[in-house]
Amino acid sequence: MALAHDNLTVVGGGIAGLTLADHLCRMGARVVLVEKESRVGGLARSIPINGQMHDLGPHRFYTHDPEVLAYIEDILGDNLQHLERKTSIRLYGRAQPWPLTRRIFKDMPVSHVVRVGLELLGRSRKPVDNYEEYVKSRYGATLYGIFFKPFTEKFFRSPGRDLHPDWARASIDRAIIDKKPDTDSLHYLISRLLSPKREMRFAYPVEGGIQAFSDRVAHRLATSGRATVMTGSAVTGLDMEAGRITGLTLSSGERLSPGNVVWTGPLGPLFEMAGGGGSGLGFLNTSFHFLTVKHPPRVHDQWMYVPEQEFRALRVTFPANFHPREREGWATICVEVTAPREGSTERDLEEETVAVTDDLVRLGIISHGDEVVDRQSRVVENSYPVYTKNYPAELRRCLARLSGISNLYLTGRSATFSYNNMDHSIRQAMDLSQWLGDMDRPPSREEKLKKILSSRPRYGRVESGQATP
Numbered sequence: 001m002a003l004a005h006d007n008l009t010v011v012g013g014g015i016a017g018l019t020l021a022d023h024l025c026r027m028g029a030r031v032v033l034v035e036k037e038s039r040v041g042g043l044a045r046s047i048p049i050n051g052q053m054h055d056l057g058p059h060r061f062y063t064h065d066p067e068v069l070a071y072i073e074d075i076l077g078d079n080l081q082h083l084e085r086k087t088s089i090r091l092y093g094r095a096q097p098w099p100l101t102r103r104i105f106k107d108m109p110v111s112h113v114v115r116v117g118l119e120l121l122g123r124s125r126k127p128v129d130n131y132e133e134y135v136k137s138r139y140g141a142t143l144y145g146i147f148f149k150p151f152t153e154k155f156f157r158s159p160g161r162d163l164h165p166d167w168a169r170a171s172i173d174r175a176i177i178d179k180k181p182d183t184d185s186l187h188y189l190i191s192r193l194l195s196p197k198r199e200m201r202f203a204y205p206v207e208g209g210i211q212a213f214s215d216r217v218a219h220r221l222a223t224s225g226r227a228t229v230m231t232g233s234a235v236t237g238l239d240m241e242a243g244r245i246t247g248l249t250l251s252s253g254e255r256l257s258p259g260n261v262v263w264t265g266p267l268g269p270l271f272e273m274a275g276g277g278g279s280g281l282g283f284l285n286t287s288f289h290f291l292t293v294k295h296p297p298r299v300h301d302q303w304m305y306v307p308e309q310e311f312r313a314l315r316v317t318f319p320a321n322f323h324p325r326e327r328e329g330w331a332t333i334c335v336e337v338t339a340p341r342e343g344s345t346e347r348d349l350e351e352e353t354v355a356v357t358d359d360l361v362r363l364g365i366i367s368h369g370d371e372v373v374d375r376q377s378r379v380v381e382n383s384y385p386v387y388t389k390n391y392p393a394e395l396r397r398c399l400a401r402l403s404g405i406s407n408l409y410l411t412g413r414s415a416t417f418s419y420n421n422m423d424h425s426i427r428q429a430m431d432l433s434q435w436l437g438d439m440d441r442p443p444s445r446e447e448k449l450k451k452i453l454s455s456r457p458r459y460g461r462v463e464s465g466q467a468t469p
């Protein structure tokens, strides 16, 4: 337990930072948690609109990991409900259930059905170099053209051939296949289409939105007597001496002298503060437009993906469907638009709100723009890691350098540049707390590098064997 007891500072009060701090405190450590926002939660935050907590992007807890599920249940206690997943995607001009079901055959032209069938027979497993090649080899050129290409290119505003195949492994395979990641194929997809629709249930707080999870962990920390939670404090600088972090400068001007540091914020700024220069690793920003309407639409989905280029909206969320007991009281629709990091000025946001309102009318979700009685927009920075084709090399370069800082550890989605869901961040944090707790000597740079790389979910893992120190 030596390391866990050693004056630990956790940077970032998202799901990973909170879970880690909570586990370490329960193991007897003393922890200072520093969060730059005024409230904990990170990417899994909610904001009040009309007196109700709305998630900054819809969040569902879904995991097959019993320990992670037990932790979620432990934290949320009686504030937890299990809901049936209802998601759709617009294809052939209408909302189709997602993951796709055999219903799609009603709208698919016969020529597409034939082509998909032929592609199933003629697939090859040649090595692939990019997202486009990966998806075509698994799901065929027809499905790539009608859905994956438009959606991905709209999401990243760059061609699928410029993205790494890991993006497909991390996003599509996870979304389509849920439980059987090794059988990723058009064959599997089709067999799913032909079988009856299976229900999938997810966990979600009854009250308080997804924020309820982080708030409860933060409360537990604050009342543990072992943790100090500092919100509204960003780490803006590092002092380094002999390969160790000796000081953390906060936005308030305060200085902390940490024993060990666990960083859960984005990797790029840390790399820069540690003197590494540009990380070469990019994130997207996402804008969320919350439109309160006079007459809430009668839609049953929690959200709908919109791949078509003629709409600015990428995903439309119906928060009412996360609150079945009181759905009549929920009159806000959330529309999501991604942008490269440098995008989204205030003016863009205003223009975007008008554009997405028009989208809702053209999508038939509301009858007229006048239906919208209140609009609020928020931008979340560093919302998605961009898996460019050279991201594995950039990531290995950054991690190799940072692993050489003897009292620094990394965990979570942003710090390991990994397209994590919340359950992955919880898992990573639990594993790191265990590792720190069991440690009787500081690990070598190679051990740390290996640990970080292997902590990323199996989708999109950059193999540690390829790492260069």
Ligand SMILES: Cc1cc2nc3c(=O)[nH]c(=O)nc-3n(C[C@H](O)[C@H](O)[C@H](O)COP(=O)(O)OP(=O)(O)OC[C@H]3O[C@@H](n4cnc5c(N)ncnc54)[C@H](O)[C@@H]3O)c2cc1C
Binding pocket: 011, 012, 013, 014, 015, 016, 017, 034, 035, 036, 037, 040, 041, 042, 043, 044, 056, 057, 058, 059, 060, 061, 062, 233, 234, 235, 236, 264, 265, 266, 286, 383, 384, 411, 412, 413, 414, 420, 421, 422, 423, 425
């Ligand atoms: C739109 C959207 C929808 C999603 N939907 C789902 C879903 O349905 N289900 C699911 O399981 N997951 C979902 N996710 C993923 C989920 O939000 C993340 O996996 C999870 O929140 C990541 O938590 P984290 O702690 O690893 O990272 P983060 O949330 O990125 O936490 C990092 C923290 O560090 C803080 N920080 C950064 N820099 C500094 C600094 N210099 N000093 C101090 N603090 C700093 C940040 O403010 C943040 O709080 C979604 C994500 C998005 C963007």
